Amino acid sequence: MEPDDLPLPNAKWLRAFRRRVLSWYEKHARVLPWRGIVDPYRVWVSEIMLQQTTTAAVEGYYHRFLERFPDIQSLATASDSEVLRYWEGLGYYRRATQLRRAAQVIVSKHGGTFPNTFKEVLSLPGIGRYTAGAICSIAYHQRTPILEANTIRLHARLLAYPDDPAKAAGYKLLWQMAECVLPTASSAGQFNQALMDLGSMVCTSKSPNCANCPVVTLCRSAQKGLQHLIPALKTEKNIEKRTEVALVIKKGEKYLMMRYPHGVRWAGLWDFPRHELNNDVARYDFEEYCDNIKRLTGYHVVLHDQIAEFRHVVTRYKITLKVFVAKTTGRKIFSEYQTKWVSRQDLSELALNTTGRKIVEGII
Numbered sequence: 001m002e003p004d005d006l007p008l009p010n011a012k013w014l015r016a017f018r019r020r021v022l023s024w025y026e027k028h029a030r031v032l033p034w035r036g037i038v039d040p041y042r043v044w045v046s047e048i049m050l051q052q053t054t055t056a057a058v059e060g061y062y063h064r065f066l067e068r069f070p071d072i073q074s075l076a077t078a079s080d081s082e083v084l085r086y087w088e089g090l091g092y093y094r095r096a097t098q099l100r101r102a103a104q105v106i107v108s109k110h111g112g113t114f115p116n117t118f119k120e121v122l123s124l125p126g127i128g129r130y131t132a133g134a135i136c137s138i139a140y141h142q143r144t145p146i147l148e149a150n151t152i153r154l155h156a157r158l159l160a161y162p163d164d165p166a167k168a169a170g171y172k173l174l175w176q177m178a179e180c181v182l183p184t185a186s187s188a189g190q191f192n193q194a195l196m197d198l199g200s201m202v203c204t205s206k207s208p209n210c211a212n213c214p215v216v217t218l219c220r221s222a223q224k225g226l227q228h229l230i231p232a233l234k235t236e237k238n239i240e241k242r243t244e245v246a247l248v249i250k251k252g253e254k255y256l257m258m259r260y261p262h263g264v265r266w267a268g269l270w271d272f273p274r275h276e277l278n279n280d281v282a283r284y285d286f287e288e289y290c291d292n293i294k295r296l297t298g299y300h301v302v303l304h305d306q307i308a309e310f311r312h313v314v315t316r317y318k319i320t321l322k323v324f325v326a327k328t329t330g331r332k333i334f335s336e337y338q339t340k341w342v343s344r345q346d347l348s349e350l351a352l353n354t355t356g357r358k359i360v361e362g363i364i
């Protein structure tokens, strides 16, 4: 069935849906630190933190971040490194650097006041249609729709949309649905939050609780018994295995650290010298690895013992990280990355990626 064949709900359906969702939300709304807040700066910070991250993971970061950067001005004048330090462990670090860049744009273009039109909000670095919709509806009571993981699933099920909603046609239809269900501007923000809560608490991905859902009689998937088949599964990403090696190199009381430049993974963060270890059929190519470390850090290194191993998944990569003790030989030559020798105490001040921090806390 093509999206155009799926009718959007009529006025009677919409009235019943809005009434039931809002009355369910009054009793069941999640208690979250950013709920009830209408300051656009705070709404913006929470929405950026929540992108691809769970509410449980964000809660602690949200308070700490706002204590250090309580307003646009303080964020705009902070250094990239400091903002990254407060973001450390939350992942998707580009969000933090773009947040700071957007704060600078707000200061230079809008006199330090958060813009209040959808178009201006959308033009800020790091803000897409969903985030602009959330900020404008929650902070400014504008009738702007949102569509994120929870509401994509909810709307797809309400409509019994049979195809992959990530495809262009499905995405277009679900945005239309998100817009048409919204009530008046004054309650649009509350309604958007109610839809996200309904999606995350009742219409969950693995076990939709239709028996206790306030909109069960309005849901086409529940009527047809299709709730477990919708949304259609995305084609599985090809998972690639990678092996990386990080080096703990100590000289006196200091450790060699390198900083990722702009345009690469973990831009702006510090790390122990690290590179992928190519596996040439049956054995690892440590010679090529050492050449790469020399190119990045300017140091020729000699590897000693392996002292730890971590496994983690980043986007489509399943990474095994081997940690070795190593030594440098000779003088430093030109390096592609910034490097410095850092004492144990100063390591706690640097913004590190997650595994870099694990090495500090678990090994050093």
Ligand code: SF4
Pocket (backbone or CB within 6 Å): 154, 157, 158, 202, 203, 204, 208, 209, 210, 211, 213, 214, 215, 216, 217, 219, 220, 221, 222, 227
């Ligand atoms: Fe989701 Fe079931 Fe409610 Fe439909 S009835 S919206 S499938 S929980």
